Amino acid sequence: MLPQLPLTNMKEPLIELKGVSKSFGGNVILDNVDLTIYQGEALGIIGPSGTGKSTILRMMAGLMPLDGGEIYVQGQKRSGLIEDAKDPIGIGMVFQQSALFDSLSIRENVGFFLYQHSKLSEERIRELVDEKLEMVGLPGIADQYPAELSGGMRRRVSFARAIMTNPDNPQDNPEILLYDEPTAGLDPIASTVIEDLVRQLQCVEGGCKTYVMVTHQDSTIRRTADRVVFLYKGKVQWQGPIGEIDTTDNPLVRQFFSASTSGPIQVVG
């Protein structure tokens, strides 16, 4: 049985989207979306391809501007992008493709931010990298290069990088992790390893209690989300606890989980 945080651990809103809108080239992708992520929760964002799930994550991370609406981070309105102003909490992002630098060793990848932005000694950075690699179940690979690892191992290395902390600036340590399809393209067993790791990192000291999971994979939704938001046609169409995805009579959710081509979701391609 995977560890799950009790719902009573949910406290204050960490990130709030209020009336957020986004269009690309005249196509409305997000239309006045309200969404709140509470401290300590595991929120899954699901929906058909192209509905703006990754776009929402990028906006939460402060990597993409909004066309309309507001984002509040721990109650503080964010103005502009993350490069313009600091958020009151650290937000880590794990990308689908791992986004590792091929020419750098695993140590240099995981410790990248510290090598670039801290005054920590090489020895201290090595210790911190080893600690994080241990946490993702990959001890002893710091001297290898990304090309030498499997896809699943590269994903785990990218988790280690996302949870990296700087003892000199604890306020920058990630308090929320945004996962963008971390099991895409992995076989079912490698996916299980990643799903277990996501839950472990939620519960372990030095991990990240709050996260948002964007995924298409049925097992990943069921095993990593406590609450689910269903996005379609620019709107939040349904939200509820994970246990209700099989019992709701919402036709969009029913069609999505039955993988049927008949129903209100338009089949593309």
Ligand SMILES: Nc1ncnc2c1ncn2[C@@H]1O[C@H](COP(=O)(O)OP(=O)(O)OP(=O)(O)O)[C@@H](O)[C@H]1O
């Ligand atoms: N930077 C961009 N410029 C132009 N169009 C974009 C940009 N980013 C996303 N889009 C478009 O916005 C729509 C939503 O993209 P997004 O990647 O957020 O969807 P998604 O729900 O994550 O899809 P998938 O499940 O297939 O990954 C798509 O039609 C995509 O082509």
